[in-house]
Amino acid sequence: MVAVLPGDVVCLDEASVKPGPGVVYTPTSARENTQEQTLTAIQGGALGHIETKDRTKKPKGDKKKGDSSEARLSTTHGWWVDTNTRRYIPTIDDLVIGQVTNRGVESYTVTLFSAHSASLPVLAFEGATRRNRPNLEVGALVYARVISADTWAEPEISCVDPITGKSEGMGELKRDPLREVSMVWPIRLGLARALYNPKHTLLSRIASHFPFEAAIGLNGLVWVRTSTAEQAVALGQILQAAEGMKCDPDTMEQDVDLHDEARQLPKQTQSRGELPEAEIQQYLPH
Known part of the structure; x- marks a missing residue:
């Protein structure tokens, strides 16, 4: 597991870096004779990393003949502290x-x-x-x-x-008040970020039992829209159960050096909220 404490410095070699919650750019005066791009942790927790493709507008003069596209893809490396x-x-x-x-x-x-x-x-x-x-x-x-x-x-x-x-x-x-029901469920920020990961399977597995729409707020709120109140309540109960699920210490990675292995995302943050199918079925409306 890659863990950081307030004041820890993370050295990076990526060209495009976007700091998230819990990290800030290291001031130039605080760097130790290095030209590498670095981030400093301002919160304690697990260090998270994600690579995304962002659409950026092409600068003038960079448009090739016959190319009608106005945007291009650039790789951005996001870093944050999972608390x-x-x-x-x-x-x-x-x-x-x-x-x-x-x-x-x-x-x-x-x-x-x-x-x-x-x-x-x-x-x-x-x-x-x-x-x-x-x-x-x-x-x-x-x-x-x-x-x-x-x-x-x-x-x-x-x-x-x-x-x-x-x-x-x-x-x-x-929502359509005559056909639909909507509710907002508060969850912890760690679970919200886990659900926002496309590889997380909890919501897709719930959708295999009944249809619903959801919006995940990284401020710790999940808005759901379902056909019945029973489905909305069941979805909220599943989220609460996922929030209280503890990680198995046997599946956690061993501690590694922060600067050598800063790209390893801890397993317990990846699997946060991944309830077993049997537990999901306990909350489904009958």
Whole structure:
């Protein structure tokens, strides 16, 4: 297992690095005569790493003849410290679930169920204009991305992808009150990040028993929409059971040197919340 404590430095050789919760760029003055890119842990926990392909706009003059595409793929290495707590600290690019608490002329005030509320501009929606703007009521739920998370100002969120200009699944979380049931379940941040991993199988295995839609907020909230209340309650009970599942110490990796093996993601974070099929069936509606 790769574990870090506050103040530990992680040396990296990747060109594009995106720090997540629990790590920050190491100040230049604190580097020990090295030109390597380094991160410093500000929280204790397991070190996590993920490699993603991001769409970036092509610079002017880089477009080849006959190439009509406006974006290209670039590899980004994300690093974070996995702390299985309930206290959420807003981080740029996190997808979160929030609730509107106040309506303003230029923006909505949205609680992320953290220490501070966030600001959601009325134009931060797909197709929104001065004349055609969304009309969110107090209490409405939104699925949005954190675009600003300065320590000296309130966070700002948006429901528009900065590359495509589309919603990409973000926006108000709605339901048909005559046909559907929706609920929001709080979970620990570690489980939320585990569920967000495409390789995690818990939600797909639940979907094999009954259909549902879900939005996973990295602020520790899961919104679900099902056909019946029994299914929504069962899904919440399964999430609570997955949250309380303890990792088997026999499956955990041995401690390794932080700087030599910084790319190893601990097994207990990968398998967090992977309930056995027999336990899932205990909560299914009959």
